[in-house]
Amino acid sequence: MGLLISQLAHYNQAQKKQNKTKNGTPKVPSSQLSTLNSFSHSLLKFTARRTPTSSYQMETTQTTEGGGGGATGIAAQMEVEAFRRLFPLPFYKRHLLESVRPDARALDSARDTTISLGPVASADGSALVKIGETVRLSCWVKKAMLAAIKLEVMTPSKERPDEGSIVVEFYMPPICSPMVRPGRPAEVAPVISKQLLDVIRSSGMVNLKELCLISGKASWIAYLDIYCLNADGSLFDAALLSAVAAFTHLQIPLVSVTEEGRVFTVSSEQEEKTKFELVNKEKRKLSLSSIPFPLTCVIHEDYILVDPTAEEETVMETSITLVLDTLGNLVSIYKPGGVGLASTEIMKECITRTKRRMQELKTILEESVSVMEVD
Amino acid sequence: MEYVNPLTGLRIDGRRPTEMRHLKAQIGVVSKADGSALFEMGNTRVIAAVYGPREVQNKGQQMNNTEALVRCEYSMANFSTGDRARKPKGDRRSTEISLVIRQTMEACILTKLMPRSQIDIFVQVLQADGGTRSACINAATLALADAGIPMRDIVTSCSAGYLCTMPLLDLNYAEDSAGGPDVTVGILAKMDKVTLLQMDAKLPLDTFETVMQLAIEGCKAIAQYIREIMLQNTKQLECRRGS
Numbered sequence: 322m323g324l325l326i327s328q329l330a331h332y333n334q335a336q337k338k339q340n341k342t343k344n345g346t347p348k349v350p351s352s353q354l355s356t357l358n359s360f361s362h363s364l365l366k367f368t369a370r371r372t373p374t375s376s377y378q379m380e381t382t383q384t385t386e387g388g389g390g391g392a393t394g395i396a397a398q399m400e401v402e403a404f405r406r407l408f409p410l411p412f413y414k415r416h417l418l419e420s421v422r423p424d425a426r427a428l429d430s431a432r433d434t435t436i437s438l439g440p441v442a443s444a445d446g447s448a449l450v451k452i453g454e455t456v457r458l459s460c461w462v463k464k465a466m467l468a469a470i471k472l473e474v475m476t477p478s479k480e481r482p483d484e485g486s487i488v489v490e491f492y493m494p495p496i497c498s499p500m501v502r503p504g505r506p507a508e509v510a511p512v513i514s515k516q517l518l519d520v521i522r523s524s525g526m527v528n529l530k531e532l533c534l535i536s537g538k539a540s541w542i543a544y545l546d547i548y549c550l551n552a553d554g555s556l557f558d559a560a561l562l563s564a565v566a567a568f569t570h571l572q573i574p575l576v577s578v579t580e581e582g583r584v585f586t587v588s589s590e591q592e593e594k595t596k597f598e599l600v601n602k603e604k605r606k607l608s609l610s611s612i613p614f615p616l617t618c619v620i621h622e623d624y625i626l627v628d629p630t631a632e633e634e635t636v637m638e639t640s641i642t643l644v645l646d647t648l649g650n651l652v653s654i655y656k657p658g659g660v661g662l663a664s665t666e667i668m669k670e671c672i673t674r675t676k677r678r679m680q681e682l683k684t685i686l687e688e689s690v691s692v693m694e695v696d
Numbered sequence: 697m698e699y700v701n702p703l704t705g706l707r708i709d710g711r712r713p714t715e716m717r718h719l720k721a722q723i724g725v726v727s728k729a730d731g732s733a734l735f736e737m738g739n740t741r742v743i744a745a746v747y748g749p750r751e752v753q754n755k756g757q758q759m760n761n762t763e764a765l766v767r768c769e770y771s772m773a774n775f776s777t778g779d780r781a782r783k784p785k786g787d788r789r790s791t792e793i794s795l796v797i798r799q800t801m802e803a804c805i806l807t808k809l810m811p812r813s814q815i816d817i818f819v820q821v822l823q824a825d826g827g828t829r830s831a832c833i834n835a836a837t838l839a840l841a842d843a844g845i846p847m848r849d850i851v852t853s854c855s856a857g858y859l860c861t862m863p864l865l866d867l868n869y870a871e872d873s874a875g876g877p878d879v880t881v882g883i884l885a886k887m888d889k890v891t892l893l894q895m896d897a898k899l900p901l902d903t904f905e906t907v908m909q910l911a912i913e914g915c916k917a918i919a920q921y922i923r924e925i926m927l928q929n930t931k932q933l934e935c936r937r938g939s
Binding site for chain 1: 729732739745823
């Protein structure tokens with residue numbers, strides 16, 4: 322109990338500090354100050370740490386509604402924004418009770434996805450994935466990832482003489498988010514790099530034997546670089562999707578070998594003129610066996626929110642990422658701790674949602690491939 | 697090698713000597729940023745994002761209390777050039793270009809209006825085909841305008857060179873690496889003042905004047921295009937606001 326009182330005192334102090342206006346922070350209207358004090362009273366009676374009491378929620382509802390009714394236009398907007406910043410969890414809870422999210426999506430609907438193949442002409446395979454809304458001419462995009470693959474020749478390792486290799490690197494340049502500071506790379510970037518590499522390897526999407534040129538002497542190493550251009554939650558989803566799309570677009574260039582054993586690429590115009598033997602006759606595309614598709618969900622008590630935005634991820638704190646492949650196998654489950662606990666029912670729900678999303682993504686990917694082939 | 701064909705007078709990509717590459721710009725591509733723009737000059741594609749004015753993150757860097765701090769970072773994507781083997785950030789060329797862009801934009805931002813704050817300009821090169829410096833400055837101008845940061849004037853930049861006894865406007869990568877001189881000019885469009893001027897390789901003085909004049913004309917043409925784009929963008933915003 323003593324601990325609770327000291328926590329309460331600290332909370333009160335923090336609230337008072339927040340109420341003072343700083344440059345640019347919206348001021349909390351005085352009507353809400355009284356509710357804060359009443360909240361601290363009700364906190365004394367409650368043993369639960371996190372969720373506010375239902376009476377508090379009702380009081381704040383009344384204030385915001387009263388405030389919204391009284392003030393018009395921008396003033397009402399400011400109160401909602403202030404509430405969103407100061408009390409993000411109650412803000413979301415109110416939305417969840419109506420089974421809707423602040424951006425008017427249903428709880429289990431993901432954002433619109435578009436894939437365009439081949440935006441980077443200098444790479445052997447590339448894809449641009451945009452998740453979010455596109456508003457007429459100027460693309461107002463919530464999340465964008467650019468993936469590009471460059472192939473280089475290397476000597477394969479002795480243990481695996483007829484296999485190539487894949488190197489995946491995920492970058493979060495400072496343009497993508499205000500949280501990323503130059504000089505200090507984002508914490509999640511290497512985590513996502515590793516996750517991507519694990520998923521691509523374990524799904525067996527790319528048969529490494531296809532990346533072999535001359536057994537024991539030369540094979541391809543595919544450098545896959547993914548750049549996040551705009552970061553707004555569920556980065557791994559977009560990254561894996563762009564990686565998969567880039568591999569679908571990948572065209573292995575023609576090569577031939579000189580007498581000294583040096584391998585060099587031959588462009589299509591030089592094909593007839595070259596005197597050296599062409600090692601791979603057709604400009605090959607990789608045959609991808611089972612393509613993995615991801616879905617990230619965020620769990621809060623019994624609610625499952627699919628494809629969270631960055632704000633939702635930070636507020637709800639518990640995310641699960643599931644990767645399913647086209648054959649229906651579960652490729653990867655990633656739940657890195659978090660406050661929310663996932664029972665088996667929740668896991669099964671997530672898996673159903675992932676299956677649905679996989680179907681959606683598969684159609685989108687096939688459409689973009691056919692669009693590209695038409696060109 | 698013949699950079700200008702003596703018979704037709706055209707360059708290797710089919711342009712005339714005083715013709716610029718195709719320009720294309722888009723405002724507001726990064727929704728998380730306060731202002732952003734995508735600028736293309738031919739095959740060179742660059743994204744600029746501006747965050748600010750916001751609180752100074754590193755108090756040690758804050759020099760004085762009367763002006764905003766402008767910070768710039770230039771980085772190239774791994775796949776932006778033909779061969780992949782380059783360290784994207786932290787190498788000398790990137791640091792030099794970051795400094796150049798920062799100082800160019802500092803000249804035109806009204807920093808005295810935003811004391812004790814920081815304006816970050818981040819530029820990412822997605823595809824590089826010569827003239828990345830100029831494309832970055834043009835993109836940064838658009839992004840700053842999108843972010844609503846007060847500026848004296850719009851800064852535009854263009855490069856010009858001198859090959860096969862002809863002054864050429866807007867060099868691409870092949871012409872740039874030919875070893876001839878490369879003059880990059882950045883001007884404040886309406887005020888007609890030069891903020892950035894860089895040149896390497898040898899050039900006689902009177903030829904230099906011709907080449908610089910050509911580059912300045914290129915800058916003015918880009919300024920015209922940038923104004924059109926900003927006008928279009930404002931019309932769209934007005935439309936969306938419903939007025």
